[in-house]
Amino acid sequence: MFHLLCGILAVLCPALILASCSSASASSGSTKKSSTSQAEKKETVRPNTPKVHMPEASGTAVLGAEPLVIDVSHTDQGYIMAQYTGDAAKANIQIDGPDGINYKYFITSGPYVTMPLTSGDGSYTISTYENITGDKYAALYSETIDVKLESDFIPYLYPNQYVDFTPESKAVKTAQEQVKTATSDLDAVADIYYYVTETISYDEEKAKTVPTGYLPDLDETLSSCEGICFDYASLMTAMLRSQDIPTKLEIGYSGKVYHAWISVYIKDVGWIDNIIEFDGKSWKRMDPTFASSNKNSKKILKYIGDGNNYTVRYTR
Numbered sequence: 001m002f003h004l005l006c007g008i009l010a011v012l013c014p015a016l017i018l019a020s021c022s023s024a025s026a027s028s029g030s031t032k033k034s035s036t037s038q039a040e041k042k043e044t045v046r047p048n049t050p051k052v053h054m055p056e057a058s059g060t061a062v063l064g065a066e067p068l069v070i071d072v073s074h075t076d077q078g079y080i081m082a083q084y085t086g087d088a089a090k091a092n093i094q095i096d097g098p099d100g101i102n103y104k105y106f107i108t109s110g111p112y113v114t115m116p117l118t119s120g121d122g123s124y125t126i127s128t129y130e131n132i133t134g135d136k137y138a139a140l141y142s143e144t145i146d147v148k149l150e151s152d153f154i155p156y157l158y159p160n161q162y163v164d165f166t167p168e169s170k171a172v173k174t175a176q177e178q179v180k181t182a183t184s185d186l187d188a189v190a191d192i193y194y195y196v197t198e199t200i201s202y203d204e205e206k207a208k209t210v211p212t213g214y215l216p217d218l219d220e221t222l223s224s225c226e227g228i229c230f231d232y233a234s235l236m237t238a239m240l241r242s243q244d245i246p247t248k249l250e251i252g253y254s255g256k257v258y259h260a261w262i263s264v265y266i267k268d269v270g271w272i273d274n275i276i277e278f279d280g281k282s283w284k285r286m287d288p289t290f291a292s293s294n295k296n297s298k299k300i301l302k303y304i305g306d307g308n309n310y311t312v313r314y315t316r
Contacts, residue, residue, distance in 0.1 A: 046188065048179045051244040052167045053157045055114045057081040063143045067091070068128050071112065075147045078155025080126070081112040092129040092137055097147075098122030103314060105161060106213055114160040118248075118315045121148050153246035153265045161215065162316040163249055165238040170219040175239035185245050185266050192239045200235070201226050233260035240264060249316040 057071040064070055067086030070093070084091040084107050095103040097119025107113045117124060125144045129137035149155065159165045165172055178195045182188040203226040216234040221227040227235070233249055240247040246265035265271050 044183060045180070046182050046184060048176050048182065048188075048243065050167060050172045050176050050242045052159070052165070052172060052242050053077075054166070055079050055081060055112075055158050055160075057083070057112045063126060063145075064128060064141050067109075068093075068130065068140055070126055070128070070143075072126075072145055075117060075124075075145060076150045076154075077158065078117050078149055079114050079158055079160060080117065081114050082107055082128075083112045084109050086130060088131045090131045091140075092131070094127045094129070096125045096127070098124070101314065107161075114158065116155045116158065116160045116316055117147055117149070118155050120152070122146070153271075156246040156248050156265065157241050157244065159238070159241070160316060163218075163234050163237045163241065164215070165218055165242065169238070169242075170222050171235060171238045172242040174222060175242050178239075179243055185243075186269075188243055188245060189240065189264055189266075192236060192243075196232060196236045196239070199225055200232060203227055203231075230260045233262050237262055251314040251316065252311045 055077070056074060058073040059071060060073040062069055062071050062073075067088075068082065068084050068091050071081040071083075080095075082091075082093050082105070086109060090106050090108050093105045093107070093115065095105070095115065095117070097103075097117065098121070099119040101119060103115070103118075105113070105115050123144055124147055125142060127142040128140040130140055132138050174195070175192060178191045179188040182191050200221060206226070207228045210228060210230075214230065216227070216231045218231075218235050218238050221231045221235050230251075237247045237249045240262075248263040248271075249260065250263060251260045263271055
């Protein structure tokens with residue numbers, strides 16, 4: 001953990017480190033009481049009470065009508081919610097944001113499902129479709145909405161279809177336990193990172209047979225202690241978000257292999273994209289799958305890539 005935190009800070013804040021050294025020299029004549037006070041301050045444990053931002057379908061602003069309703073009451077919080085009540089096998093919601101990326105979500109008849117707005121401020125076009133048969137869909141409606149986010153990181157605090165958790169989730173309770181001695185958000189990131197990579201083993205058989213449209217079940221991953229890259233990244237994302245640490249679940253390619261990883265937002269530092277760790281000898285990307293798989297067979301890499309050439313396609 002020490003190497004991870006020092007490594008991140010060494011890359012992001014060299015000036016801060018130098019300033020700390022200068023400050024230490026300048027204050028060498030400080031009183032013992034002052035030194036003790038500073039030491040106590042450094043050891044202060046951060047609050048670990050979970051803070052789960054639960055989405056709501058308030059009904060104050062909606063698009064469409066049954067069988068497919070889109071609630072857009074809280075777009076400033078970085079999400080919309082969709083509910084399908086029809087008889088078809090599934091419905092498809094497509095979101096085109098200001099960054100030009102097309103996000104597709106598939107839902108079945110049931111309760112509201114949360115979908116993040118991760119393209120920043122601007123106009124979003126929401127198009128809806130109902131499955132007819134096989135891969136054929138009938139268009140229902142298309143609407144454009146303007147979005148002004150409360151903050152750039154707010155979409156990365158809420159649960160959604162890809163990172164699905166509630167205050168009662170095992171993932172939330174586990175995160176609370178794992179960070180109970182953390183003294184900073186960076187410390188909490190390290191605690192959760194090492195917990196996930198040391199507890200969850202890569203499931204090679206699951207990787208061979210994972211179906212199209214697969215969505216992680218976080219508590220099942222914790223119970224089985226096995227998972228694929230999507231499970232690792234989604235689990236760690238949920239655990240960090242429940243500790244009020246904005247975290248991006250990023251999906252794309254590692255080399256030629258489809259993969260998932262994370263980035264986090266640290267107050268007073270900003271976004272730490274594709275987090276890296278320093279092991280005392282070299283820098284490595286802090287991708288929870290690769291970290292865990294290092295202790296497993298090398299042939300696993302054919303399912304998750306080699307950790308190089310990350311290309312983001314979607315951010316959830």
